[in-house]
Amino acid sequence: MREWRVVWSRAVLLSIMQPMTLAELERKVEELRAAWRAALAEVTDAEALEAARIRFLGRKGHLTRLLSSLKEFPPQERPHAGRILNQLKREISQAIEEKGREIEQREWERRLAAERYDFTLPGKWRPLGHLHPLTQVRLEIEDIFMRMGFDVASGPEVEDDYHNFEALNIPEDHPARDEWDSFYIDDTHLLRTHTSPVQIRVMKSRKPPVRIICPGRCYRRDTPDATHSPVFHQVELLWVERGLTMAHLKWIIEEFVRRFFGPGYEMRFSADFFPFTEPSAQVHIRREGGPWLEIMGAGMVDPAVLTEVGYDPEEVTGFAFGLGIERMAMLRWGIEDIRLFYQNDIRFLSQF
Ligand code: PHE
Numbered sequence: 001m002r003e004w005r006v007v008w009s010r011a012v013l014l015s016i017m018q019p020m021t022l023a024e025l026e027r028k029v030e031e032l033r034a035a036w037r038a039a040l041a042e043v044t045d046a047e048a049l050e051a052a053r054i055r056f057l058g059r060k061g062h063l064t065r066l067l068s069s070l071k072e073f074p075p076q077e078r079p080h081a082g083r084i085l086n087q088l089k090r091e092i093s094q095a096i097e098e099k100g101r102e103i104e105q106r107e108w109e110r111r112l113a114a115e116r117y118d119f120t121l122p123g124k125w126r127p128l129g130h131l132h133p134l135t136q137v138r139l140e141i142e143d144i145f146m147r148m149g150f151d152v153a154s155g156p157e158v159e160d161d162y163h164n165f166e167a168l169n170i171p172e173d174h175p176a177r178d179e180w181d182s183f184y185i186d187d188t189h190l191l192r193t194h195t196s197p198v199q200i201r202v203m204k205s206r207k208p209p210v211r212i213i214c215p216g217r218c219y220r221r222d223t224p225d226a227t228h229s230p231v232f233h234q235v236e237l238l239w240v241e242r243g244l245t246m247a248h249l250k251w252i253i254e255e256f257v258r259r260f261f262g263p264g265y266e267m268r269f270s271a272d273f274f275p276f277t278e279p280s281a282q283v284h285i286r287r288e289g290g291p292w293l294e295i296m297g298a299g300m301v302d303p304a305v306l307t308e309v310g311y312d313p314e315e316v317t318g319f320a321f322g323l324g325i326e327r328m329a330m331l332r333w334g335i336e337d338i339r340l341f342y343q344n345d346i347r348f349l350s351q352f
Contacts, residue, residue, distance in 0.1 A: 019072045022081060029084050032062055036092055046103050053096050063089055133352040134233060134341055137329045138215050141235050144259045145213045148252070150237065153212040155198035157219070161188045163197035168276040169304045181221040183230075191219035194322055195236035196276060199301075202238065203309035208316045209241035215325065226337045233325035238301070240311065240318030246279070246300060249319040253298065257285055260328065268292060277320060278302045293331055296323040 020028075036056055043049045056063050066085060073081045131139070142152055155163075161172075170177055180193035198214040214236040222228040239248070250269070257265050265285045272282040277299025284292040298321035303313035326338050333352070335341075340348050 020069060022073070022077055025066075025069075025073075025081055026084060028066060029088055032056075032066065033088055033091070035062070036088075036095075040095055040099065043099060044103075046100070046107075049096060049099055049103065053092075056092055057089070057096075063092065130352070132341075132349065133329050133333070134325055136352065137332070138233065138235070138325050140260065141256075141323070141325070141328065142213065142215060144256055145235075145237065148255070150211050150213045150239075153198055153202050153214045154216060155192070155195070155201045155214065157192055157217055158185060158189055159192040159197050161190065163200050164190060164192050164194075167200040167305065167308050168196055169302050169308075170275045174275065183219050183221060192216075193220050194218050195234045196320070196322060198236055199238045199276075199305070199320060200309060203240065203306075203311060208311060208318075209239075210318070211239045211241070213237045224339055226339070229326070229338050229342065231342070232338070235323045235325060236320065237323070238318060238320045240301060240306070240316050242316050244317045244319060246319070249298060249300070249321070253283055253296070253321065257295075261285070261332065264288060269298075272297060272299075274299055276302050276305050283321070295327060295331070296321045298322075 036052075039052045039055065043052055055061055058064065063085070067089070070078060070081055070085065146152065164182075165174075165177060165180075166172075170180075182193050183191040185191070195214050195216050195218060198212075198216070202212050202214075203210060216234065216236075217231055218234050219231055222230050224230065237252070239252070250267075254267055257267060265287055268284045268286075269281040270284065272280045274280040274297055277297075280297065280299035282294055283296045283298055284294050286292045299319065301318035301320055306313040306316065306318065326341060329335065329341070330338065
């Protein structure tokens with residue numbers, strides 16, 4: 001009884017542990033090859049391909065398991081067994097590589113088709129900002145004078161009495177001060193009422209010849225209306241050199257008007273008074289038969305001003321003008337209310 005059991009179990013064990021024969025291996029390899037081909041045929045994406053790879057070539061994969069049975073073959077059979085197993089392994093690896101490329105290519109083609117752009121479709125409109133009309137005009141004026149050889153200078157908007165008035169030949173009790181009704185900050189400082197104080201600052205810091213323009217904000221205690229604003233912009237021009245005359249001034253202004261407004265404008269100088277220029281003039285322009293429009297105050301720099309900054313009026317002469325930027329913009333575009341420039345109404349601004 002006991003013997004039998006032992007014999008039985010040995011027989012069973014022997015049959016289970018019976019090493020595979022070559023013929024059996026060949027059959028299994030063929031089965032595996034067929035199984036692999038069937039599996040590969042089902043694969044359509046990269047994920048499935050990877051799953052199939054793991055199933056066959058993974059650490060516990062079908063082929064890997066078969067490969068580990070190699071050592072069970074007697075040495076003289078091993079080369080053959082190894083050959084057919086490796087052959088299948090190569091086949092599977094190659095097929096995986098090919099399939100991978102194929103899937104990648106198909107994915108690429110799918111994306112190319114899906115992401116095609118139609119360049120004939122109308123674009124999306126994005127509102128684009130632009131420079132304020134006063135800035136446009138200022139830059140253009142700067143450009144015109146820079147091409148004529150003028151430097152762009154600047155000075156403080158909070159000025160002192162000396163530069164804004166006194167050095168410009170406007171003493172404290174002078175009636176002309178009323179013309180520049182000012183915002184005072186303290187007893188001696190004010191918001192500059194014009195850009196002329198920059199003349200003084202520049203002349204005091206340079207030797208002649210001096211050829212500058214100075215664009216900037218100015219402040220006056222004016223009640224806002226269609227032609228007045230408590231804040232506005234001027235461009236000051238100053239040229240000091242030996243031998244300058246009013247004729248040079250006239251040419252500069254004429255040339256400026258021609259470059260800014262175009263041809264076809266007449267110009268008229270009429271007598272005016274500014275304490276810092278002598279003679280002084282008001283300049284008007286008009287287009288064939290139209291109304292005369294004042295564009296600036298101008299004049300020859302007063303000898304008292306030249307002396308004040310340390311220049312010798314016997315040596316050099318100069319001229320200056322003060323141009324309103326708002327005035328230029330209003331004339332160019334036919335704008336009738338200066339307040340439009342400061343209201344930031346997009347319906348107005350978008351027209352420029
Ligand atoms: N500063 C003067 C004004 O604001 C204009 C001006 C400038 C006049 C230069 C003559 C010369 O009115």
